[in-house]
Amino acid sequence: MAKQWKKYLLWFAQEHIDFRIAEIESLISLFKIEMRYAHKPQLEPYWIVEFSSEGDAKLLTTRSVSLRNCVELWGHETSTAALHTNLREKCEMFAPYFNPNKTFKIEVETFGRHFTQKEKVDKLETFDYLPIKGNVKLTDPDLCLQYIEYYGTRASCPPLLPYEVFFGRCVAYGLRQLMKKLSLKTRKFIGNTSMDPQLSLLMANQAKVKNGDIILDPFVGSGSLLVAAAEFGAYVYGSDIDYLMLHGKTKPSRIRQEKRAKDESIRANMKQYNLEHKYLDVLIHDFATIFWKDCMEFDAIITDPPYGIRESTEKIGTEKDSFTVSEEHLSTHYPAKIEYGIPSIYRDLIIFSAKHLKIGGRLVCWFPLLREDYNEKALPSHPCLKLLANGEQVLSKVTSRRLLTFEKTRHPVKEELNLDNIAIQDFREKYFEIREETRKERRLKEAATRKENWEKYARSKNSVEGR
Template sequence: MNKCWKTYLLWFAQEHTEFRSAEINSLLSLLNIEMRYVEKPKDIEPYWIVEFSSEDDVKLLASRSVSLRNCIELWAHAKSIPAIHDKLKNYPLQLYKSHFDANKSFKIEVETFCRHFTQKEKVDKLEAFSYLPVSGPVNLKNPDVTLQYIEYYGTISNDPPELPYFVFFGRWVANGLRQLIKKLSLKTRKFIGNTSMDPQLSLLMANQAKVKDGDIVLDPFVGTGSLLVAAAQFGGYVIGTDIDYLMLHARTRPSRIKQKMREKDESIKANMKQYNLEHKYLDVMVNDFSVSFWKDTVQFDAIITDPPYGIRESTERIGTTKTDCKVKEEHLHTHIPAKIDYGISHIYRDLLLFSAKHLKVGGCVVCWFPVFREDYDEKSLPSHPCFNLTANCEQVLTKVTSRRLLTFEKIRDPTPHEMETYDHEIIDFRKKYYTAREESRKERRTREAQIREENRKKYEKS
């Protein structure tokens, strides 16, 4: 049976632009949706022109995407305003006649990207569509059909062109899941910490991990559980571990400026309850990730995590530099184990080895990885023969540093040899970060000394 393909405009929010393709491709795979590109998309532009064989597929995609603002069935697009009116006048009537039924209310929205128009100018643009064969009543609040007209003036808001680069017209189909970002805002969340993940990035990670209803999802560096909230929002049953006892029990110093003490009911579970997701919460446990306590038969559908980099949060594991260290039996019940540095290279090695063993084939590991931008090379990223790197997106942090969101998909189970001998050396981000900071301080002190010396000489001459 031949599919009836229609053209659609996907309009995105202009945030985290590099993450769009990774999220959409993951959702297309998860939801088993087929999509074709009419034009090759560019990251700098907020829209894609694509084709779907079913409007239900468009709505399904929009119901999960947090990058997407809305989807429009595209009736016409052109490089000038006169051209789009010519195209609409010649658009086959049978393709949109059903939407202009006399019993269907409608409205037309005018949107401009990177240029502001007064309400009167927008009304003038609306009146230019008087030739459309609409016969139903106007309803501005809850119409049966919403038509959308968009003028695109580029992405440089402080210097827009006089005329638009492109104009689009079509029928609104669905909005994306942008409202969920506000709902999960850290400003109103019960329990947060200094490194709690932004809700939009958390939701993007859950989408790239292809979390679906009934999945078992693990975050082995759970912190305050932001990633658990996102995974549970999409139907996953969530569980987390962390070595930081005080953080998991909400006994650390509050992160909010005006809050002096933690409230008694602050916890990851309280966050889940706040969003009516308590039924998706399994547990969180204190655990040193370098010493796994899971049975060999335990498997997860997805692993999403943000390992510590050793900058804002320490990289630690249980251990001691002392030799023959033994704790007397009478002190065991109150003993707090000593901790030593847990290098980034070892963290990511353990993460991929653990995932190779405990992740289901076809499942995804989604994790952040810190890099120095000038030294970045894809060959230096963590890797394992049981995984394919399916997405690699950059979030710039400073002029010299960034972090990359890596998505690994498990393609097979490991052999015993791979579990015993696998090793992959990674540049220690923390060591280089502090070395670079110290070098920067030395350069600044040297420069300040030179300026003082130059000022002294000028003063002596005067």
């Protein structure tokens, strides 16, 4: 029997555009969903796609944090007049949905141009020809119909008429409400670099996290990525070298908080969201040293390594020659730390992932860089890891970070566990060089401005005295 493919509209939130394709394709792969593109996705906040099953459309939408909703497309035209003509001809096809015992509502949405509520109601009234028989119910109706007008992405000068108009039946809503639930504003334990919920959930989706997976974040910080992974059903491990952070002893990040509460911890966050049963452990561990057994494998590694800007990059070590600790002081010795450079961090992370991921397991991590120096060949790489996605989040005019998604394709041979030829750019070193140059330029500019102002003052004073 031939599959009945139907057209659907995927309506996205207009943010983190660079990560849409990676998230959707990861979820399609995770759930083995059959989806076809009606046209190649662009920068617009919508895709027109085809599914052979409405269940697939619902499954994809209800797991995505990029999607706002999914609409079964009943009409799509470049003008409202053409849309109404088209819908009038198809009214009989929609009759099975218009049951007198079922409630309904019609939502009107415009993108790229603002309309008042009255103007939206006027647009809604133009659909009075639809053979709807049930009662209106604005909250959780049996049938939700949606009319969308798209005016482009230049909100400052929108056209008088929409470029595209859409009408259809809303099938499912995205996971946007989860971002409010996991908001950092209400979270028990956060740090200076806690990842916001949307990006954390995006990373978990790109890692194809599913129920029962075992996930590791080797630079766990305050555990935002563990919360996202656990929310999708994974059991989570974390590790970090920062003893004070993991024990909730660092300076509070909230403005009016003078000191941390006694029970602030990653476990407290898990308990707050009823995810404590997914929490395996968090370890105080130097990632530069070997800890895990060779046989230990993870379903995914999701992490945001420190860049040495707001958080230090350290590992255990000393610059002293032939340094030893006597046996009598060993029990109370606190190891010294030295700088753990970004090239070393990512080299270790790539090799660790090649060794400890399962076949098909994914590494999802952020990689900082200077925008003008970006070159895909300069990204971390390994023979056993295939780069699947590479999206950019712009941080400033000169800096950004790339969200990299790797998938393990095979187990490494011995020689591939000690690669010295992995060339990785030292973002921190170049960042501080540029910042110092910027500071110097600003000081010179300020000095020139003061000099110019003084000269103007001197000229005006001389002019007054000359009179």
